[in-house]
Amino acid sequence: MLILAIDTSAVASAALVSDDALEGVVASFSTEDTRSHAEVLAPGIAEMLAEAGVTGQDIDALVVGVGPGPFTGLRSGIATARTLSFVWGKPLHGLMSLDAVALEVAESTAAVPEFLVVTDARRKEVYWARYSLAEGKLPRLEDGPHVGFAADLPDLPAFGAGAGLYADTLRADPEFAQEQPDALYLGQFALARLASGNGLLDSTPLYLRESDAQVPGPRKRAL
Amino acid sequence: MNRSQPLVLGIESSCDETGVGIVRGTTLLTNTVSSSMDEHVRFGGVIPEIASRAHLDAFVPTLEQALSDAGVSLDEVDAIAVTSGPGLAGALMVGVCAAKALAVATGKPLYAINHLVAHVGVGLLESNGNEAPQLPENLGALLVSGGHTEILRINSITDDVVLLGSTIDDAAGEAYDKVARILGLGYPGGPAIDKVARTGNPKSIRFPRGLSQPKYMGTAEEPGKHRYDWSFSGLKTAVARCVEQFEARGEDIPVADIAAAFQEAVVDIISSKAVLACREHGIKDVLLGGGVAANSRLRELTGQRCASAGIRLHVPPLDLCTDNGAMVAALGAQLVMAGVAPSGIGFAPDSSMPVTSVSLPA
Ligand SMILES: [Zn+2]
Numbered sequence: 001m002l003i004l005a006i007d008t009s010a011v012a013s014a015a016l017v018s019d020d021a022l023e024g025v026v027a028s029f030s031t032e033d034t035r036s037h038a039e040v041l042a043p044g045i046a047e048m049l050a051e052a053g054v055t056g057q058d059i060d061a062l063v064v065g066v067g068p069g070p071f072t073g074l075r076s077g078i079a080t081a082r083t084l085s086f087v088w089g090k091p092l093h094g095l096m097s098l099d100a101v102a103l104e105v106a107e108s109t110a111a112v113p114e115f116l117v118v119t120d121a122r123r124k125e126v127y128w129a130r131y132s133l134a135e136g137k138l139p140r141l142e143d144g145p146h147v148g149f150a151a152d153l154p155d156l157p158a159f160g161a162g163a164g165l166y167a168d169t170l171r172a173d174p175e176f177a178q179e180q181p182d183a184l185y186l187g188q189f190a191l192a193r194l195a196s197g198n199g200l201l202d203s204t205p206l207y208l209r210e211s212d213a214q215v216p217g218p219r220k221r222a223l
Numbered sequence: 224m225n226r227s228q229p230l231v232l233g234i235e236s237s238c239d240e241t242g243v244g245i246v247r248g249t250t251l252l253t254n255t256v257s258s259s260m261d262e263h264v265r266f267g268g269v270i271p272e273i274a275s276r277a278h279l280d281a282f283v284p285t286l287e288q289a290l291s292d293a294g295v296s297l298d299e300v301d302a303i304a305v306t307s308g309p310g311l312a313g314a315l316m317v318g319v320c321a322a323k324a325l326a327v328a329t330g331k332p333l334y335a336i337n338h339l340v341a342h343v344g345v346g347l348l349e350s351n352g353n354e355a356p357q358l359p360e361n362l363g364a365l366l367v368s369g370g371h372t373e374i375l376r377i378n379s380i381t382d383d384v385v386l387l388g389s390t391i392d393d394a395a396g397e398a399y400d401k402v403a404r405i406l407g408l409g410y411p412g413g414p415a416i417d418k419v420a421r422t423g424n425p426k427s428i429r430f431p432r433g434l435s436q437p438k439y440m441g442t443a444e445e446p447g448k449h450r451y452d453w454s455f456s457g458l459k460t461a462v463a464r465c466v467e468q469f470e471a472r473g474e475d476i477p478v479a480d481i482a483a484a485f486q487e488a489v490v491d492i493i494s495s496k497a498v499l500a501c502r503e504h505g506i507k508d509v510l511l512g513g514g515v516a517a518n519s520r521l522r523e524l525t526g527q528r529c530a531s532a533g534i535r536l537h538v539p540p541l542d543l544c545t546d547n548g549a550m551v552a553a554l555g556a557q558l559v560m561a562g563v564a565p566s567g568i569g570f571a572p573d574s575s576m577p578v579t580s581v582s583l584p585a
Contacts, residue, residue: 038316039571042323046568049327056328071272072313075279076320083324086283087297205279211272215265 001060001194002026004084005187006045008077009069009097010119010161010180012037014045016052016059017187024191027052028184037076045080056088063190065097065181067206068127068145069119078203093190094201098129100185101160101176102139105131110173114142116154118162118170119181121147126162127208128153138192147208224332229301229559232289232325233552234282236318237310237338238370239263239274241281243289244549245300246556251348252293254542254549257281260411267404268397269369271311278317286321289548297329302565304555307335307583308576310370315572323568332565334555335583337576338546340384342366342512343377344554345543359535363387363506365497367521368513368546369396369411372453372493374500375578380554381561384578387500388451391434395489396515398455402462402485406478416482417518423483430461430488443503451500458488486520494525498532510537516544558582 002018013030029044031037049055064081067074085092098117105111111133118128129144150166158170164177193200228248235242239259245252259277263269290296305322308315319335326333343364364375372390377383393401396413403412408419433454434440441447462485469476501509509529515521516538529536543549558581567585 036571038319038323039569041320042327042568045324046327071275072316075275075313075317079279079282079317079320080324082279082283083286083321084328086286087325087328205276207276211270211276213266213270213273 001191002054002058003061003063003187003190004059005063005183005190006077006081007065007097007100007181007183007186008037008041008073009065009067010034010073012041012044012077013183014041014048015184015187016048016054017184017191019191019195024188025184026054030182034070034073037073041076041080056084056090059088059090061090062092063095063187063200064092064203065100065183065186066094066201066203067097068121068147068208069097070122071207074205078205082203092203094203095186095190096129096141096145096201096206097181097186098127098145099139099141099189100181100183101179102131103185103189104179104182105159105176106133106139108175110159110175112157114156116156116158116163118150118153118158118160120162120165124149126150126166128162130154130156138189145206145208224301224559226559226562229556230295230299231302231304231552231555231559232300233548233550233555234303234305234318234322235338235546235548235551236278236314237306237308238314238546239269239277240546241278241285242546242548242551243285244547244552245289245293245295246348246549246552248556248560249347249349249553251549252295253289254547255285255289255292256547257285264410267410268400271313274311275313275317278314282317282321300329300331302332302334302555302559304334304336304551306338306341306551307570308338308573310338310574312572312574315574319572326568333568334558335566335570336551336554337578337581339366339371339373339375339578340380340581341550341554343375343380343510344557345512345539345550346510346537347380347557348543348549348553359508361506361508363501363504363509365493365509365511365525366513367395367493367515369400370394371513374451374497376504376506380581381557381563382581384581386578387504388453388496390453390455391449392454392456393459395453395455395493398459398489399515401459405463405466406482408478408482413515413518416486417520419479420483420486420520423477423479423481425483425487427477427480428465428484430458430484432488432492433457435492451496453492453496455489458485490518490521490524493521494528497525498528498534501534502532506534508535508537510539512539512544514545517541
């Protein structure tokens with residue numbers, strides 16, 4: 001099974017993962033930048049497909065990170081994935097973006113039985129979720145995702161760029177202090193879940209915050 | 224690629240309409256639009272974040288509908304065109320990402336197109352089986368909507384467009400929305416005010432005409448800084464003050480008279496400056512575009528003033544005046560036919576894309 005995974009919840013990234021390939025990875029790319037997704041994502045995917053010699057017909061399914069993440073960036077990945085899925089006629093699944101970091105933690109030497117994944121939500125807040133980890137199993141989402149202040153999070157080891165940003169408040173793992181959700185891990189997580197018969201989400205974005213729009217009150221009357 | 228009668232699919236998402244249009248050369252095959260207007264009603268104006276969320280969900284269904292209405296498949300399409308600006312940044316981004324993905328998945332060339340020039344592009348579509356119109360030489364375009372108010376000069380629609388004047392603050396449609404809210408007339412403000420204004424006396428109150436003073440206007444020989452520009456924020460404030468004065472005196476607010484007087488102020492200054500710009504630039508034909516083209520008084524007064532200045536006024540069908548994908552496809556087809564190179568997939572949306580940029584270079 002060949003999956004095209006896309007995530008733009010923080011940086012822009014995409015990957016081709018397959019259960020036939022060594023380590024599951026066929027090709028991948030990611031950017032450092034968190035603000036130019038609309039520019040770089042499509043060329044990145046096009047190059048990656050060309051270099052791997054893969055066309056839309058070869059792909060069995062698409063997976064997209066549905067956040068949480070800053071809205072505009074998040075939507076660029078979902079708009080891209082939905083359109084590719086429509087044109088190619090291939091199924092599209094969603095995965096919570098923080099799962100990507102959770103899998104990366106699980107596969108690292110830093111793995112602990114219970115931990116947080118934390119990313120930057122801007123406006124002095126973080127997106128976070130709590131995971132548990134059992135030997136030989138995929139990380140299991142216990143709580144979240146939520147958006148809130150770093151100071152209000154459970155006292156657990158914290159992984160991800162949001163933890164690095166608030167290292168004075170959180171028990172941030174220094175190895176993961178810059179880590180962002182990456183499509184590569186998202187794709188692998190999706191493969192593993194599908195292989196174990198577990199379902200995935202649809203591609204509805206997890207905004208967590210309202211649009212900030214205020215319904216205007218009645219106009220103040222002159223005295 | 225077929226360069227004589229190219230099949231072009233156009234995508235529009237710069238404000239609150241998700242549009243997909245398909246043209247073959249100058250023939251319109253479909254103009255499919257999904258609007259999030261209803262979701263903005265309770266806010267009294269377009270909320271950019273809500274518009275962006277709606278674009279994301281509307282795009283694929285609108286695309287699917289457009290292809291089915293036009294009876295074409297993506298394989299047959301020669302090129303894709305998308306609005307890359309100007310417009311709301313987050314809204315543009317959804318259409319641009321979708322268009323790029325469409326280009327990646329199909330391998331078709333992609334054109335990143337200027338929304339304002341696309342409003343003029345609809346003038347090139349055949350209507351009711353008539354021959355495709357040639358754009359007249361010395362063409363002007365007056366664009367009035369909730370997002371923009373501009374007068375353009377089109378020397379060549381594919382590569383030479385000049386901005387003669389524009390609003391320096393609110394768009395005219397935005398002023399309508401704000402005044403409608405002050406008067407309790409609901410959203411969208413344009414149709415609501417236009418309707419009520421018919422029963423009011425436009426001469427009962429005199430509201431200011433923004434940027435009409437000599438220091439802004441100058442003379443034809445020595446034009447002032449804002450000779451062909453508009454400003455509507457002072458007008459909106461004047462309406463609010465007027466309403467407050469009636470309230471302070473404990474009198475009923477003459478809603479119809481205020482609406483009529485406000486509309487007269489807007490329409491008077493738009494049409495007089497537009498006609499002035501045309502006269503002073505030798506423009507003999509003007510195309511009216513944008514959602515406010517639906518306004519009965521704007522069409523009437525602009526028509527009268529154009530006629531007495533010897534200028535022909537062209538008003539496309541209203542569903543092509545409001546934001547839509549057909550206009551993007553129409554301009555895209557012109558670019559293909561003129562042999563302009565596509566933009567590729569590396570460009571960024573530009574919320575303040577100037578009209579001098581008809582399409583983005585690769
Ligand atoms: Zn427009």
